[in-house]
Amino acid sequence: MSRSDSESDAAGSGDTGESPGPETGADGDSVDPAREPAATDRDPPDPADSTGRFDGIDRTTRWVLAVVAGGLLARLALLGARVAHYDEGRVAWWSNYFLxxxxFEYRYIIHGPLVQHVNKFLFDALGANDFTxxxxxxxxxxxxxxxxxxxREHLDGDEIVGTAFFLAFSPLLLYYSRFFRSTLIAAAFAFVAFGLLVRAYDERSVWYVYGSVAFIALAFTAKENAAVYLLVWVGASALLLDQALFRTGGDRSGFDWARERLDARTRSLGDYVADFLWHGAVAVVLFLAVTLYFYAPRSxxxxxxxxxxxxxxxxLFPDLFDRTLDDVVEGYSYWFGGTTDAGCRQDNIIDAYLCFLGQExxxxxxxxLALTMMAVVGFxxxxxGRVRSRAVVLFCAYWGFVSIIGYPLxxxxANAWIAVNALVPLAIPAGVGIAxxxxxxxxxxxxxxxxxGVTAFALLLIAGYMAGSAGWYVYMNDTTExxxxxxxxxxxxDFRPSMAVLQDHAADHEGVDVLFVGSSYVRDSPRDGGIEPLCSSIxxxxxxxxxxxxxxAEGxxxxxxxxxVQQLQxxxxxxxxxxxxNSLEGDLAPAMDGYDSDVYRLRHYGSETVFFSDRTPDRPNGNAALEPRALAVGD
Structure with a gap:
């Protein structure tokens, strides 16, 4: 099967200490009042914009809420129309098994356990189908x-709305937020965790740190490669620190700049260490509690x-923790233990990497393309283009651009969903670019x-490209080659029409409802456990x-x-x-009197499969008295 991907994100905000502008702040850093977003670029509440129930909600927030409403509609529309992908079907089967x-136990081959826990409740409340x-x-x-x-303390109103717009409507993100896979969930939770760290810096509040830790933990429960986000955050933070030490402003060296900040501490080093140890311990307990809840087995x-x-x-907690830890170590060792298959079928890792990068x-x-180009413009x-660059924007740009290059490793x-890991953080510099x-x-x-005329044409081109790409690739041709x-x-x-007879008649039908035939579809010997029927080749x-x-149904x-043929006749x-x-259609046809036959492709291309569906399912079962149960003909 596949060994999926890995992911990346960022942390930190504040100024970068670049060369001075027309004004100087109390700490000696430059301030450009014309572009300082926290003071000038955000829209103040306008009493003339009052609309009753929305009083007190500023214009930027209203625009973001409108974007969310549009994005929700775009995601829920025809959500169950596409036939399930291989990975979707596998994880959905285990979710229903849990219900x-x-x-339940953590099975690393289907990635993190979060979606199984959530879908268990969704299936219980709303039924198990492609929509739910x-x-x-x-x-x-x-x-x-x-x-x-x-x-919002670091971006102006237009930039915030632009960021929200790309997160909601970029076609690639839209496609994979309509796909039962944990890539977007891990990227989203890591992005929120980063945002909460920024708020913690802005508000000097440890509660945002705890919230960030909770979302980081959820990202880990969504997908194992959330660990890579933390590594990328360290790398992006190092780039920002180097930039701050290199461009301090004035005649100060980088070491002088760092020494001045250390000397400006209002508390003793011991107080900082004590707070760090206390809050760090709380954060560790919170992280372990969240991850243990989702990774621990159920019975x-x-x-x-x-x-x-x-x-x-x-x-029992020591035994539970040991068992869960063993499962997690085994899973992470698998995913980070190196690839098992070249995927692009190249002779060496360089050619394979270039192949994957090319597909991405x-x-x-x-x-x-619109999001990526605007991200380049914004970066x-x-x-x-600014006297004083904003760390948040540069951080997300570093995070996203490195992810484009790194994830093919x-x-x-071959898959396109690895691009999700880059596009989510790149939405911030893209928002800056479109603004x-x-x-x-x-x-x-x-x-x-x-x-x-030129700028208006550029905006129309971006909007037209995104609308056309979304309509064509997300809705109209979401399975085409x-x-x-x-x-x-x-x-x-879409083979579901040939299986629709199961929906209406499987509950009343006696014996086998679905029969798999052929050496390529049937195992030599049934599995000991797992996805049923155990005799089928997954x-x-x-x-x-x-x-x-x-x-x-029963298979x-x-x-x-x-x-x-003999048993059917x-x-x-x-x-x-x-x-x-499909190669067996002619062999089986003589025994399929009363059945309709249709041929479908079970994969992106090739893999033609014939479905014989009973067109007279209301007739009495010919084998009702036999009720055969051991039909997995193996070796």
Missing amino acids: ETGQ MRLFVALVGAFLPLAALLF PDAAAVGFWQAVTNPT VHAIAQSA LAERW GTDI LVVDRARDSVHTGSVRF DNELVQYAQPAD SETLPLQWYVDAYG DCIQDEETA NGEVDPLVVIAP
Whole structure:
């Protein structure tokens, strides 16, 4: 299978100590009053804008809320229309298994446990289907633009709205927030955690730090590569520190600049150390509590060592912690132990990396070009166009651009979702870039028709590109081969019409409901446990098992097609649906009287599969008295 990705994020904010401007603050750093966002760029409340129930909500917040509402609608519309991807079907099956059995343990091959816990409750409340499967990811993606408000002390109103706009409507982010996968969830939680750290700096409040720790922990429960975010944060912080020490302003050296700040401490070093140890200990306990809750096993057996058994009997916590730690160590060792497959099938790591990087760049060019280009504009304007660059903007730019280059090293399958890790932080410099273009257009309305025409055309081009890309690739062609966002394990055709008979008749049908046939779809010997039917080959047939389970159907297998024909003709098995490789259609057809046959592709291309569906399911079961149970013909 795949060894997915790794991810990255950032921390820190404040000034960078660049060369002085026209004014100097109390600490000797430069201040540019014309571009100091905290004092001048944010929109003050305008009494004339009062609208009753929205009194007290400033204009920027209203715009962000409008963006969130639009993003929510864009994500919920037709959310269940696309047939499930291989990975979606696998994780959804285990989520439903958790609901039906009460049994759970961390399985690193399907990444972090968070979505299984959440979907267990969603399936219980709303039913198990493709819409509810993706609902949690869609909601996280829809409300992510609210995180832009965490940076309002560092960004002006237009920049905040621009950031929210790209988080809500960039087509690549939109596609993968309609996809049951934890990549966007981990990126979103890490971005919120970073924003809370910025607020902690702004407000000098430790409560924001605790909130950040909670979201970092949630990012770890969503996906293992959240650990990479912390590494990237360290790297981005080092770049900002180097910049501050290199460009201190005046005649001071970097060491003088650092010494002055240390000398300006209002408390003793011992007080700082004591506070750090205390709050650090609380943060560690909070992190461990959140991660233990989601990673710890669950079991309905009262004698088992599970989370709720330990809650009622605290003496079990050491055993629970040891077992959970062993599972986590095994999982993280797997994901960070090196790739097992070149993915792009190249002879060496350099060629494989270039192949993965090329696919990522193609996906960005197709569906995230506007965000990426505006991020470049925003970064350059921030780095070179301001007297005093803002650390938050540069930090997110470093985080995002490094992620574009670095993530192809951490994957072994061709996929576009790794770009999510870069695009979420790049939304901030992109917001700066689009706000700059809007500002130029606004200034040129009365001063220059040519300049206004150029900037207005640029804005229309960006809006048209994003709308066209979203409409074509997110909604209309979300499974087609020419869509760079579509990963190979996505079925190219919607086979659900041929399985619809299960929804109406599986509950009343006796015996086997779905029969898998053929040596490539049936294992030589059934698995000891896991995704059912145990006789089916998951690598070839997922996500079919998810639909068998969601419809409440029962599946089985016959490996040899001649045996299958004989048993079908003799009435030993009477399934509602028979599934086999398309090459076996002619062999099975003589036994499929009363069935409709349709051929679908179970993968991005190729993998043609024939579905025989019973067109007279109301007839009495020919094998009702036999009720066969051991049909997994193996070795």
